Amino acid sequence: MPSALPDGEPVPDDGSLPASALPSPTTAVDGDPSGRFYDAYDAASRPLGFYLHVPYCATRCGYCDFNTYTATELVGSGGVLASRDNYADTLTDEVRLARKVLGDDPRPVRTVFVGGGTPTLLPAADLVRMLGAIRDEFGLADDAEVTTEANPESVDPAYLAELRAGGFNRISFGMQSARQHVLKVLDRTHTPGRPEACVAEARAAGFQHVNLDLIYGTPGESDDDWRASLDAALGAGPDHVSAYALIVEEGTQLARRIRRGEVPMTDDDVHADRYLIAEERLSAAGFDWYEVSNWATSDAGRCLHNELYWRGADWWGAGPGAHSHVGGVRWWNVKHPGAYAAALAGGRSPGAGREVLADEDRRVERILLELRLREGCPLSLLKPDGLAAARTALANGLLEADPFAEGRAVLTLRGRLLADGVVRDLVD
Template identity: 85%
Template sequence: MPEDGALPLDALRNAGERPLGFYLHVPYCATRCGYCDFNTYTATELRGSGGALASRDNYAATLIEEVRLARKVLGDDPRPVRTVFVGGGTPTLLPAGDLVRMLGAIREEFGLADDCEVTTEANPESVNPAYLAELREGGFNRVSFGMQSAKQHVLKILDRTHTPGRPEACVAEARAAGFDHVNLDLIYGTPGESDADWQASLDAAIGAGPDHVSAYALIVEEGTQLARRIRRGEVPMTDDDVHADRYLMTEQALSAAGFSWYEVSNWATSEAGRCLHNELYWRGADWWGAGPGAHSHVGGVRWWNVKHPGAYAQALGDGKSPGAGREVLSEEDRRVERILLELRLVEGCELSLLKPAGLAAAQKAVRDGLLEDGPYIEGRAVLTLRGRLLADAVVRDLVD
């Protein structure tokens, strides 16, 4: 990774044909959830590790330095930013004014598209009406709350600290602050969760009135507290059959409530309610990821930053890119990634991306009820409901 972050000359070729987004990573959490393996840090974990450089008190100013670096690296690229997504960690542990300042730096350096989608993630206990109002006034127009479950015993297994009912209240507060687009994140398949528990979570989420719901199967990642608890026999391992049953419950409940799937794990009440930023990822557009451990992609070049907040701040303070490494994707890499990501979308992927073995696999998948036959005839591979349950297996066959 060059110290100045310079990109290969070809990276910005035909850039005007692709939207540009920004991901801003805030790596701080009040507590660590037992299932989480994201690049996040609690105050205890940072104490004595990186000192003042790792502090969240001056984090906004540090991240703004990377936004300015992005302007230098991208040169005279004229594209206004189409989406901004602030994730973590818990971004809303920072003052609302800090998030607004970070957004303001992107606006100043690049400009924002007239219809720019600006999202922040938030834990329910980390915001209040005044905080949300300040975000809305500062240019944010979408908020995503981590609900996970409506049942206290499930939240306890996940080490989530909010109380049941608080996420639903947050949706109402966000609406009152002027947010038209609100997402609730749910996790299904937690050890000890029953069908009735999951149905209660779905009912609570739908009843809160968001226009977007994300629902993910719990993945037990190595090195997490949950993985250690399962290994010790304190809680049972997750079950793939249970995950499948819960997914079907999710599809049924959300469809009945007026939501439509547009990506395997995401549902929205309208096209306007979709998360445009995530669609940049799924469609291989360009995005700059700022913050410790953040990943970026511009014109087939992918890079990632150093993970520790102290090392990240030190690099920028020395006038260097915080990039830890990068790769230039080959045409074959990009073909495979397009299939991997686009097949998960409701529009599916073009059959023209498939090689002969993949085309044969697609024909078999249609016969097996994993791909829709109508879109296939029209030149696209689109997952059926059963295909969504087996999406990873379908993708493996199609990329051959």
């Protein structure tokens, strides 16, 4: 089942935020036009994005603990309100709530990311209508990045063409692996070769930016299996690849299978080897890493929406269980689609809890997130003990020397393999 929500203070019924979190309606928005570099404390320069969560899946993958539901899991639990048939209308209600809460915010929306679940279980017209609600309420930046995730088996050329005509310009396909036996362990239902075909169909529909998601370290996967997956992904011609180490989450079917001894657990050394293989294959194909788990063929190919998360920008997460952040206030919605829909139908915010981040919290989060980026994090964020740890990391070959001399902590390849440990040392 999906993981539990954090604790927090109650969200007001109207969803209102402290005035300090909101930019002034008279403030000119003149931040970096790429949306990539800005002062996280300056509301006028922070980009605004939207995440739209679609919580439906045809089946539940054995490794997944996301807030998703199959049709059978919603039977008898508010199914009418939680129906896929009226979900676009329900989510549009939250977009309108966001407009009321953010008031006369002068910023057009810079990024929209539709995730899940499987967003493409909904008709393409519904996704376009959800995007249209954001355009109507807030306006979209002229060069807004608009992404949806997609299951390879849930789209066809006509569907992709309708998305593109409706304003989507980036798409992310869940490939995970090119090997059938690996997909079987993950409980993925698509057939090998279908994700690669989807890339060609997306290109034909006019999508300029296409991502393939890969997972390494699945029980039973060999180095050759992983190389084959990378080669298949690269052969398809995306301009972005995400490669994540499999994390076995408690409460998932995969965790239960490992506990029963049905499949082996993959150790950290294997994960490290697979990461090095990914870096070798991807860099040879013209991809550069820009975040520990993400590679792109150019700056334009980077996922700007995810960069908003990593750089502490503002985003509104609409949908069951979605998380939001505006001006140092973080909140999260109720998880169940029925409860989510009921709150909005009753004129209430679906927020389940929130927290107002102190300056120290925001400093630590900047280190945690920015250190994972190719540009790294400013050494000025570090306290004396953290700076001493950074010097030790530099001496141990975990941080690059030239950026360090210029005042930034940037991970080396070896540092990326040990990123979690480096971060812990720098925030202490």
